[in-house]
Amino acid sequence: MVNLSILLKFANSFDFHVHTLVFLSNSTNDVYRFTKRNRSYYLRITQKPLEYEEKIKAELDWIQYLVKKGVRAALPIQTSKNQFTAVCQEDNKWYIATAFEAATGSFFDKNSDQYWNPKIFRNWGETMGMMHRLSKTYESSEVNGSRDSWSMSGNNNPNLQVGRYKVLRDKWISMERQIDILPRDKEAFGLIHHDFHPYNFVIQNETITVFDFDDSIFGWFSLDIAIAATHAIWWGVKKEDRCAKNEFAHLFLYEFLMGYRKENDLSERWVKTIPMFMEYRNICSFFWWLGDWDGDESRLTEEQRNAIDNAVKLIERHVPFDGCDIKI
Incomplete structure (x- = not known):
């Protein structure tokens, strides 16, 4: 402070x-x-x-x-x-x-039908779709281009180059290399929110008001969608079993993309990259803890250590995002 x-x-x-x-x-x-x-x-x-x-x-x-x-x-x-x-x-x-x-409204509540329902998912997607459509024609009046563009992270922490941490790091680097060669054409790449998760908007009468654009970058529109979907599944599923996650993921993405397509046209080629970007967001989450980690495991919580163990098991079994079978 x-x-x-x-x-x-x-x-x-x-x-x-x-x-x-x-x-x-x-x-x-x-x-x-x-x-x-x-x-x-x-x-x-x-x-x-x-x-x-x-x-x-x-x-x-x-x-x-x-x-x-x-x-x-x-x-x-x-x-x-x-x-x-x-x-x-x-x-x-x-x-x-x-x-x-201060935006007027309430945060999501996965246990409340009023603040977590398909209409909200659709309106969330519509809001993001409008933002992406406008991103295609946006030109800054003063400082055009001063927001960063997505780039590879380049983390060389030696503590992440052994054992299970190496498995995580190798997966992370592999995914970033895969992403880095994607085209950056105007129809699929522009200024995005980059953190449009359920705690960065409020809901009033199922209408969405978004805030916290601090992470905004030039990036892929499908990455922005994937970030929303990833956090929705992390925080919005009532049961933690794989079946419940798969069912919710299908419902969420169906409703979200229905709303999104009302405002912005994203080709099927790019829609199909959403699961890959969801897995990438999931992998990135571990390096929010581990980016500057000094190698002392006692500095990690038991929850973090268990999450790393689980992630490594999924990677070694070639199972995607958080154990979910995301299909679009």
């Missing part, structure tokens, strides 16, 4: 009282909720080199374009100096702040 002096500076920049801040999370960024004139907003603080501000400006530019064209998304708000970012430096570190309107 950042210290109070930084929070005071950003509270002054966005013209709100610092005592209204409520800390929410600090996974990639520090995120707070605050109140201004009886309305709720979110403050996101990123600790990055100052040059990264241009990437954030590109993110915000795209959000505003999407909303202007009809996508329901949480809009950024301006500072008192009519800027969409605020920066400060402390202890030779730069901090970049952005603030967003």
Whole structure:
């Protein structure tokens, strides 16, 4: 968490009282909720080199374009100096702040028919389809091209080059090489959300409002779909057995793609890459833990060690994503 002096500076920049801040999370960024004139907003603080501000400006530019064209998304708000970012430096570190309107609605609940049902899956797909269609014609007004493009990770951690960790790493590298040679034509590749999972949108009357575009990159549209499907299956299945996962995956992808195709045309060739990208997202999840791992297994939780063991068994048996038989 950042210290109070930084929070005071950003509270002054966005013209709100610092005592209204409520800390929410600090996974990639520090995120707070605050109140201004009886309305709720979110403050996101990123600790990055100052040059990264241009990437954030590109993110915000795209959000505003999407909303202007009809996508329901949480809009950024301006500072008192009519800027969409605020920066400060402390202890030779730069901090970049952005603030967003609070989207109205509730998060998904897999045990509630109101907040987790086929109509929501279809609307989720329709929202993403609209975003991808608009991505094809989007041109940034200020910083076009400053968001990153998908690239291979290149992790050379020596602790991942032995035993079961090597099995995971080899699978990861093999998949990235397979992905890297895919075409990047305009009909299948563009600016994507890259993290459009169920905790990055809220639901109101089955309508979707999306937020958290911080991971947005230039990537394949089918990768964006696969990320949504992967997280839906991870978090949205009521029973953890393979049969339940397969059944839910079939239902989810059918409804999601029905909605998606209302807004964007994606050829069957690219639709068939979705299961591969789902498996890739699953493999990537292990390296969220292991990317900078020092080799000390006691630093991994029992749940993480069990997940790695299970993943390695599936890889060695040539069984795809999380034991599911995803067919489209």
